[in-house]
């Protein structure tokens with residue numbers, strides 16, 4: 001066969017393949033990035049694909065459609081679809097996200113996974129969003145989004161998320177088939193940590209994390225290991241749920257985890273027959289919440305469906321806007337005018353700046369320091385400057401205002 005005839009066969013095969021669509025998005029298999037290469041020689045065609053972002057049913061569907069399309073091409077004697085294993089090189093790690101928002105709850109069953117999934121889909125309207133389901137006790141995200149495994153690994157052995165409408169999703173639930181016991185007991189945290197740290201993401205604007213319910217070790221260590229912008233805590237308006245939520249909010253703050261706000265779920269029920277809204281719980285216990293209410297969501301069948309990235313009911317779109325606004329303001333540290341700001345300075349310049357300001361102050365004056373590192377070690381230095389033991393500084397309060405900013409407030413002894 002001549003070179004020209006070979007090129008023509010490749011062209012004809014590619015033209016037919018272009019008619020095969022991604023069943024989950026209105027894209028050709030080329031636009032969806034499923035076709036890596038087409039080799040057509042002497043009537044034998046090999047289509048090299050990367051279908052790792054698809055669940056197995058969808059992937060089989062696409063392969064079948066490709067085989068049928070190429071089989072019909074004039075001059076094709078045999079056709080073969082091969083899967084290429086992608087590299088993690090063009091993927092991102094968890095540190096690459098601009099923002100990480102975790103969704104937590106004091107107890108199970110209040111709608112945490114529903115909120116996390118719809119929130120990720122709401123944020124996906126304007127951002128490149130990924131969703132990580134860390135709920136080892138009830139990984140519901142795959143069911144909510146109607147995605148399934150198996151999870152493939154890259155050439156480097158890193159787990160590759162499942163992709164749905166441009167959003168990457170990884171869940172302990174997608175891994176369960178292979179290793180159900182790994183998610184229980186002492187091994188759970190290590191296994192979760194591995195998955196969290198090694199997943200090779202394609203998205204890099206916002207990562208939404210669905211945490212396990214409660215404030216156990218897995219929750220706290222996960223929140224401390226990655227620079228989360230903050231946690232959204234989901235509650236129902238029932239007084240016991242609200243008081244558990246208040247304690248959870250307090251615990252997060254005590255552990256330097258910023259709280260963006262709360263979502264009050266199942267706040268009311270709108271009657272299907274008359275359209276009348278009814279409160280589901282009689283007590284108005286929200287006054288006990290020491291955190292802004294980002295959204296009050298109704299109990300509605302609409303929120304029991306399968307959300308699509310970028311296309312959510314209005315109440316969830318509003319929640320997405322409230323979370324975006326909260327992330328932006330959480331990044332701003334409220335610094336009093338007289339504070340010493342040593343962020344971004346060299347170690348020597350940091351010391352000089354602290355010394356200059358501190359030695360100007362008198363006993364009883366307030367000293368406020370803003371730093372991009374934990375300022376606790378500054379204590380002994382201040383002690384030397386004040387010629388007083390560190391214990392003489394009362395109060396000596398350090399808080400992590402954002403993942404990258406700490407504020408120290410103390411008084412000169």
Ligand SMILES: Nc1ncnc2c1ncn2[C@@H]1O[C@H](COP(=O)(O)OP(=O)(O)OP(=O)(O)O)[C@@H](O)[C@H]1O
Pocket residue numbers: 105107108109110111112113114115135138139140212213265266297298299300301303304
């Ligand atoms: N606002 C709502 N309207 C209607 N149904 C809801 C709403 N929120 C949650 N649900 C339903 O309540 C059930 C529990 O929700 P979900 O799984 O999100 O809770 P959860 O807090 O994540 O629970 P767990 O921690 O046990 O996994 C689901 O069947 C969900 O569809």
